[in-house]
Structures are given as C-alpha cells and as structure tokens.
Amino acid sequence: MPALIQPASSAATAVSAVILACAGLAAAATASPQAQSPQPAPPVESAGMAAGASPGAQILCSEPPGPVALGSAQWNGWGRGIENTRYQPEPAIRATDVSRLALKWAFGYPGASSVSGQPTIADGRVFVASAGHVYALDAKSGCTYWRYDIDAHAFTAIAIAELGAQRPIAKPRKLKRGRIDAHLDVLKPPSAAFIGDDKGGVYALDAERGTLLWKTQLETQPSARIQGAPTVYQNRLYVAVGSSESDAARNASYSCCTFRGSVAALDIATGRIAWKTYLVGEEPRPTPSANGVQQFGPAGIAVAGAPTLDGARGLVYVATGDSFNPALQPMADAVVALDLSDGQVRWSKQLQPPAAEGSAADSTREFTASPILRPLAGGRQLLLAGQRSGLVYGLDPERSGEVLWQLSGAESKNSGGIESGMAADHHSVYVAISGLSAEPANSTGSLVAIDMKTGAKRWQTAASAVACSWSGAVTCSHGQAQAVTVIPGAAFSGSMDGHLRAYSTIDGKILWDYDTARDFATVNRVKAGGGSLDQGGATIVNGVVYVNSGSERGNPGNVLLAFSVDGK
Numbered sequence: 001m002p003a004l005i006q007p008a009s010s011a012a013t014a015v016s017a018v019i020l021a022c023a024g025l026a027a028a029a030t031a032s033p034q035a036q037s038p039q040p041a042p043p044v045e046s047a048g049m050a051a052g053a054s055p056g057a058q059i060l061c062s063e064p065p066g067p068v069a070l071g072s073a074q075w076n077g078w079g080r081g082i083e084n085t086r087y088q089p090e091p092a093i094r095a096t097d098v099s100r101l102a103l104k105w106a107f108g109y110p111g112a113s114s115v116s117g118q119p120t121i122a123d124g125r126v127f128v129a130s131a132g133h134v135y136a137l138d139a140k141s142g143c144t145y146w147r148y149d150i151d152a153h154a155f156t157a158i159a160i161a162e163l164g165a166q167r168p169i170a171k172p173r174k175l176k177r178g179r180i181d182a183h184l185d186v187l188k189p190p191s192a193a194f195i196g197d198d199k200g201g202v203y204a205l206d207a208e209r210g211t212l213l214w215k216t217q218l219e220t221q222p223s224a225r226i227q228g229a230p231t232v233y234q235n236r237l238y239v240a241v242g243s244s245e246s247d248a249a250r251n252a253s254y255s256c257c258t259f260r261g262s263v264a265a266l267d268i269a270t271g272r273i274a275w276k277t278y279l280v281g282e283e284p285r286p287t288p289s290a291n292g293v294q295q296f297g298p299a300g301i302a303v304a305g306a307p308t309l310d311g312a313r314g315l316v317y318v319a320t321g322d323s324f325n326p327a328l329q330p331m332a333d334a335v336v337a338l339d340l341s342d343g344q345v346r347w348s349k350q351l352q353p354p355a356a357e358g359s360a361a362d363s364t365r366e367f368t369a370s371p372i373l374r375p376l377a378g379g380r381q382l383l384l385a386g387q388r389s390g391l392v393y394g395l396d397p398e399r400s401g402e403v404l405w406q407l408s409g410a411e412s413k414n415s416g417g418i419e420s421g422m423a424a425d426h427h428s429v430y431v432a433i434s435g436l437s438a439e440p441a442n443s444t445g446s447l448v449a450i451d452m453k454t455g456a457k458r459w460q461t462a463a464s465a466v467a468c469s470w471s472g473a474v475t476c477s478h479g480q481a482q483a484v485t486v487i488p489g490a491a492f493s494g495s496m497d498g499h500l501r502a503y504s505t506i507d508g509k510i511l512w513d514y515d516t517a518r519d520f521a522t523v524n525r526v527k528a529g530g531g532s533l534d535q536g537g538a539t540i541v542n543g544v545v546y547v548n549s550g551s552e553r554g555n556p557g558n559v560l561l562a563f564s565v566d567g568k
Contacts, residue, residue: 061141070122089487108526109130134149135147142523151201223244233340238340243261245300262276307370332350352391364417389417407455420535434480468517469498484537500547528557
C-alpha cells in the first residue's frame with residue numbers, strides 16, 4: 001500500500017500547539033530586564049486540543065518563540081550527530097564539577113506514566129515528547145513555547161533540520177577609515193522538528209510554532225512503530241521501522257507474523273518517500289497452521305535503533321532484530337549497510353548465526369542499539385555494534401563490516417546484555433549492561449569501558465546495589481538499560497533503580513549519583529515523579545544535563561529533569 005502523505009492544512013492538522021503570540025499573552029507578560037531567559041507566565045488552558053486529549057495547564061513562556069537555528073551548542077536527534085556517538089565534546093561543564101550537579105528545574109508530562117524518548121536541545125529550546133504530545137520548552141527555565149498532540153504515542157528522540165539556508169538581512173556597513181562593521185544580521189530559515197509514532201507515522205512540525213508541516217504514514221502493518229529516532233542528512237530524513245509484533249506473537253492464538261522491517265529516506269520539505277527498502281526480501285504468505293491458528297512468513301527484522309550515517313562512503317547503517325520462522329533471513333540479527341542515494345543494500349554482516357524462533361538465544365542475538373561510527377588514529381574509521389547478548393563488535397566499514405575485534409561486555413555469559421545504546425569518545429566505547437537482557441533475566445547492571453583500537457576492556461564498574469525508593473509489585477532492578485552519554489572525563493548512565501550516575505572515564509569511579517525516583521515540584525505545576533531510567537539517555541548542552549525519568553516496564557514516572565552546577 002502506498003504511504004499516505006498528509007500536508008499541513010487547517011482541517012488536517014488537529015493542532016494543539018500552544019503559542020504565546022496566538023494566545024495574546026505576549027503584550028501582557030512583563031519580563032524582568034535582568035532575565036536571562038523567558039520566564040513562566042500564569043497557567044492557561046491549552047487551546048485547540050486534538051479530539052480526545054485531556055486538558056492540562058500549560059505554563060507559557062513570557063516571550064514569543066523565535067526561529068530555530070542549528071549551531072554547535074546542541075544535541076540533535078539520538079546521538080547528537082549522524083554518527084550516533086552520543087559524545088558531547090563541548091558540554092560547558094568540567095568533569096571535576098560533575099559532583100556539584102544539582103536540580104535546576106523539573107517539567108511534568110501530564111497524563112503520562114512513562115517517558116521512553118530523550119530531550120533534543122537546539123537554539124535554546126528543549127524538544128521532547130511523551131504520551132502523544134510533543135513539547136518545545138525553554139532550555140533555561142523549562143517554560144512552554146508550544147505543545148502539539150500527535151495521533152499516537154511517540155517513542156523517539158526528535159531531530160531538527162533547517163529547511164533553507166541562513167541569509168544576511170543587509171550587507172555589511174562601511175565605517176569610517178575604510179573599516180567594515182563585522183556584525184551581520186542574518187535571517188534564520190524555517191526549521192522542522194521530526195518525530196515518529198508507534199503506528200508507523202512520521203511527522204514534521206514547524207519548530208518555531210508547533211504546527212504540522214506534513215505527516216507521512218510510512219508503514220500500515222498494525223504492529224509497526226517508529227522506535228529509533230529519525231536522522232537528518234542533506235535534505236533527507238532517514239527512518240527505520242520497528243515493531244511490537246514479537247510481543248503479540250507470545251499469544252498462542254495470534255496469527256504470526258506479517259511485519260517486515262524497513263529503512264526509508266524522506267524529503268524533509270515534503271515528506272515524500274525517496275526510497276524504501278524492506279529487510280525481508282519477500283512478502284509474507286500463509287504457512288502451515290499451528291494448533292489450528294493460521295501462520296504467516298517470512299517476517300520480522302525490526303530496527304529499534306536510529307540509523308547511523310556515513311557521508312564519506314554514502315552509506316546508512318542499521319542494526320537489526322530477529323526474524324520469524326519459517327525461514328531465517330540473511331539480514332536478521334545483523335549490521336546492514338544501505339546506499340544513501342537509493343537504499344540498495346551494499347553489505348550485510350551477521351555476527352552470530354541467527355537463533356531459531358523461540359529458542360533461549362532468540363532475543364539475545366538481536367540488536368536494539370544504534371551502531372556508532374568513530375574515527376581512529378591514522379584516518380581509519382571503526383563501526384561499533386552492541387548486541388543484546390552483551391557482545392561488542394569493532395567492525396571495519398571499509399571492508400564490508402569485517403570484524404576487527406569482539407568482546408563480551410557482560411561479566412559472564414548469562415549476566416546481562418546491551419539494550420538502548422552505547423557512547424564513544426576519542427579513545428573508548430562505554431557500554432551499559434542490563435541483567436534484564438539475560439536469559440533468565442536478573443537484576444544486575446554495570447558500565448564497561450572498552451579501548452576502541454584494541455577491543456581490550458579498560459574497566460568495569462558494577463551498579464550500586466542500593467534499595468529502590470519505591471515499594472510494591474515493581475521489582476528493584478539495577479540493570480543499566482538506559483543509553484550512555486559521554487563528555488570529556490565523565491560518562492553518564494541511568495539505571496532501572498532510578499539512579500543517574502556519572503563515572504570517571506579514566507577508572508570508572510562514580511563521580512555523582514542522583515536518585516530520580518521521587519516526586520518533584522514542576523515548573524508547569526503538573527503532579528510529577530520519577531521512576532526507572534530506561535531507553536533514551538541524558539543529553540548535555542551548555543552546562544545542563546537533561547534526562548527523562550519513568551519506565552513502562554519498570555517503575556513509572558512522568559518527569560523531565562534539568563541539572564546544572566549548583567542548580568544555577
């Protein structure tokens with residue numbers, strides 16, 4: 001079925017963007033002359049909410065939003081850049097000051113019980129999503145610029161792209177004695193915020209105003225979801241399609257399975273699909289019934305992570321999940337390289353033989369974390385991949401993914417695996433290990449540093465076995481399932497016990513530990529608390545560490561937290 005592209009229109013947008021200028025509050029708001037950022041205005045009810053949305057007070061910023069431009073001080077999309085390193089080289093915070101991090105502000109997600117995405121930071125704004133809502137907040141104060149209600153739940157981080165080039169408003173002025181005024185005002189082009197939902201839809205929103213630019217229905221199979229963040233490169237949006245069908249397949253009465261994983265490239269201005277490549281080579285067909293239930297195949301190969309791009313080689317890399325019987329697929333549980341221009345598969349590397357569906361190894365051989373592309377000394381590059389089994393691979397992208405080294409990040413075969421994402425600086429790759437990925441699952445976790453050049457383990461620090469701050473039916477797990485983030489001298493890793501910790505990149509010593517699993521007073525006056533830290537990790541820009549707290553499979557929560565040195 002061809003994908004549906006829905007352009008922006010007053011009838012189709014179902015906009016619930018909350019914009020200060022439209023609300024008529026800009027003139028009435030009075031900001032202090034000394035204010036360094038927009039201050040919250042009184043709470044108002046959000047106007048124009050989509051049908052079915054629950055009303056909630058929005059604390060609007062005291063100044064209208066301006067155009068959004070990309071710069072060096074940002075965290076865009078999943079991994080900060082197209083290589084998905086999750087490394088912030090200029091965090092505006094020193095490793096020696098990490099121990100002084102304190103809460104700056106908290107924002108509550110109304111109507112949410114978990115937050116699986118992560119914050120995107122661009123041009124002084126925080127773009128986040130939860131429970132079917134997308135928000136643009138002020139990065140310094142947490143006040144709200146706008147909110148947009150999408151058609152389904154959003155799992156992904158948000159990617160920002162400019163839809164044109166910046167241009168000067170006027171030519172430089174000539175001053176006395178032949179000098180030229182170095183200051184040049186520029187006109188910022190319109191920018192878009194891109195996000196996917198759990199029904200296979202991809203949205204482009206005006207990043208300044210929060211209105212719908214276009215929506216493309218990339219996949220219509222009922223279990224399809226966009227789980228990995230979109231990645232922007234040269235006027236195209238690269239999107240991988242994941243699935244929840246493996247959960248449905250646990251039901252013996254379910255007719256398994258019809259989902260086929262895919263990767264697509266969309267035009268950022270229109271949403272039109274430039275190409276789409278299925279990772280299962282043929283459409284599913286009826287197969288012999290099981291217990292009187294009609295079965296289908298071949299199927300599977302979901303992609304849970306964000307695409308990683310290699311501009312020099314013209315490739316997009318994805319790491320894939322399991323296939324479903326009857327036929328094991330050559331691109332299942334593999335790292336796959338596709339051509340950026342037309343989506344043709346250039347090479348595919350299965351790093352372990354795929355396991356038969358339903359076997360003990362079935363879920364541990366898949367990949368759910370994005371690959372990382374990182375330079376080595378001498379001009380070479382390394383492609384890093386982390387498997388649910390806990391194995392980490394160093395691959396040669398110049399030689400079709402040839403294995404240069406491999407190492408188990410887990411302490412033992414069944415102690416844990418890799419879930420949401422690794423991070424890499426100039427020397428090491430930092431790998432979070434979660435016991436939730438083990439067979440059988442356990443409550444342990446750790447952070448591992450591996451030398452990128454040799455594949456040797458530099459250090460491994462086990463998660464502190466602290467008592468969880470909650471009680472009741474939710475298990476207290478210390479598995480480190482959240483994606484890792486690294487800055488010079490410190491790596492940040494969140495745990496299912498609710499603790500966000502910073503580790504020294506030199507020896508793994510814990511520099512800072514904060515328990516997010518508690519209630520918080522929020523800038524938008526929404527009742528909110530933290531829980532387990534899962535999936536999307538911390539993002540760091542201009543000396544502020546942003547992190548979501550609350551997990552669907554762990555302790556629930558609905559809060560975004562911002563930390564800075566001494567809370568300033």
